[in-house]
Amino acid sequence: MLKQPKVPSKTAPPSPPLAEMPNTTITSIHPRAYSWKHNSPASKGRFSVSCSSSQAYDIVIVGAGIIGLTIARHFLLHSDLSVAIVDKAVPCSGATGAGQGHLWMINKTPGSATWDLAWRSHQLWKTLAQSLEDQGLDPAMELGWKQTGSLLIGRTDADSDMLKGRVKQLYEAGLKPEYLCSSDLFKEEPDMLVDKDTAAAFLPDDCQLDAYRTVAYIEKTNRNFVSKGRYKEFYDDPVKCFIRSDSNGGVKAVQTSKNILHSKKAVIVAAGCWTGCLIQDLFRKWGMELYVPVRPRKGHLLVLENFNFLILNHGLMEADYLSHPTVSGIDSSDHENNLSVSMVASIDAAGNLLLGSSREFVGFNTNLDESVVSYIWKRAGEFFPKLKMLSLSDISARRKVRIGLRPYMPDGKPVIGPVPGLANVYLAAGHEGSGLSTALGTAEMVVEMVLGYPGKVNTSPFSVHGVLD
Structure with missing residues (x-):
């Protein structure tokens, strides 16, 4: 097998203090x-x-x-x-404990390298939920299971074209997606800001669970x-x-x-x-x-306990989540211009509103960053006008923030x-x-x-x- 040039040591992720790495050749x-x-x-x-x-x-x-x-x-x-x-x-x-618990196929691409694994896992989770029902158990109690379906939201003409293509791909892969125009989407989610350019890909069979x-x-x-x-x-x-x-x-x-x-x-x-x-x-x-x-990829998830100010009928994700665009106008040098915040929203089995999500490379740092929480809240408000009526200080009593390090692979x-x-x-x-x-x-x-x-x-x-x- 042919060897490529040596990889500089700086490509390795920062390591927690287990021991100092030796001067070795990779x-x-x-x-x-x-x-x-x-x-x-x-x-x-x-x-x-x-x-x-x-x-x-x-x-x-x-x-x-x-x-x-x-x-x-x-x-x-x-x-x-x-x-x-x-x-x-x-x-x-x-x-695991910091995630939203989505068991979604709406954001997966048929024919991609990970599609078969995602689809097989999706089937196995549904089989597990059904087996609990067959035993007389409630999947919602045991797993925090909810089959609410998922909506991938677009707000531009380009997004609409992408969503139509995704619906076609998912349908050809054997799923039952739907394309929702702005009027149909508003019927599904009346608390969401929907204008004439807003549309969605809808997958009714998508589910979620509670990690804990x-x-x-x-x-x-x-x-x-x-x-x-x-x-x-x-x-x-x-x-x-x-x-x-x-x-x-x-x-x-x-x-x-x-x-x-x-x-x-x-x-x-x-x-x-x-x-x-x-x-x-x-x-x-x-x-x-x-x-x-x-590599560790840090994420913040905002949890609002027993939050009934906003009604969501499905799990929602903005189309930009698929590309993770970086946030512009960041003053803090801590983010090194790699912070990505995309709207992802759902209600869990306990009635809590889960709002995400952020992604950034900051090593193994798991400290709370209030500026990231503010970006998540601001981004959610762009989709749900009701949230703009509240400030983060207004919800401090019922607010929790989950922070975790996703295991990122370059490919x-x-x-x-x-x-x-x-x-x-x-x-x-x-x-x-x-x-x-x-x-x-x-x-x-x-x-x-x-x-x-x-x-x-x-x-x-x-x-x-x-x-x-």
């Missing part, structure tokens, strides 16, 4: 991932460890966000393997296997290193701050935006380097698959804002890979490209 072979380089001969030795316990499981999963938890669930339900899941924090403390309720349900499902000796959670227990086998060079265990978790079959890294720097930091201890270009595709040269190590990260919506399809894909089953979705767009030198 050789680029693909925009999604990079090849290994051995920088010292001592690459297979076991590190000295001091842990309170040593335990063995078939599968060890690093990362307890929605991706890691659903992978664990799929192994438990569709195999007889035992699973351990480890995280430096607790579920919903990262991107969904995670609680998945954890409850997984914990049913604790008594059978097949499942255990290790939260607030950061990973320190991988331990390699002396016989085959594979990873035989994960060392955390408190435990050694031996893996008999596979180690799966699903650590969101921390995946890239975690892999770098862990593998450099073998004198090796693998750069996976996952817009998650990386899912085995690490070359370490066949028992798998990555599942880089879903950015689609982690919740594509979680079940990702989980199915990973389990099929590990067990050697035929895949229901083509895995090649998501593969980890790299070679061992």
Whole structure:
């Protein structure tokens, strides 16, 4: 395989303070991932460890966000393997807990590299909701499930042309979208500002869920296997290193701050935006380097609790969300002119108004930025005139702000698959804002890979490209 020029070190995302990165050589072979380089001969030795316990499981999963938890669930339900899941924090403390919970196809493009994964996941979520109903359970209570449909809103002639094209594409892909002219759109959403140029693509079957309720349900499902000796959670227990086998060079265990978790079959890294720097930091201890270009992309989501001042009948997203244009006229240098704010609005199962969304690259910073919240509120007011009657100070008592770091990949595709040269190590990260919506399809894909089953979705767009030198 031909190697391209060296990638400057500045292309790597800023790393949290795990350890200072060594001065190593990274050789680029693909925009999604990079090849290994051995920088010292001592690459297979076991590190000295001091842990309170040593335990063995078939599968060890690093990362307890929605991706890691659903992978664990799929192994438990569709195999007889035992699973351990480890995280430096607790579920919903990262991107999963900061999301709006949209299970939408309206913003997906048929024929794109991620379409099949998104569609398969959409079907699996609907199957799960139906199975709850069949058990006499309420999906709204268990998952925060709502089938409200979604509206992709355009406000120019160019937007209308794009929306008509999207409706045609979705229809040809087997979905049932509708194109709404301004008068039809006003009937659906009378609280929205609709003029003669406003139009929408409408997908009635799109759904949403609540991340916290969904995670609680998945954890409850997984914990049913604790008594059978097949499942255990290790939260607030950061990973320190991988331990390699002396016989085959594979990873035989994960060392955390408190435990050694031996893996008999596979180690799966699903650590969101921390995946890239975690892999770098862990593998450099073998004198090796693998750069996976996952970057943190910060987002703010404004939550107004029990907000009945505005009526929404569907989930709404402005067409500009698809291109993420940057906000103009920013005074703060902190944003480095990369802040994007697009209107996304929905009402969750608890009656809360969720308003988003922002995107920006500011490293691993998760501090609240009131200027971003102001931009979100201002942008929402351009679509909903009622909101202009209120200031942010008027709603301070019922206001919450969720902040998370989306795992961004430069080509817009998650990386899912085995690490070359370490066949028992798998990555599942880089879903950015689609982690919740594509979680079940990702989980199915990973389990099929590990067990050697035929895949229901083509895995090649998501593969980890790299070679061992």
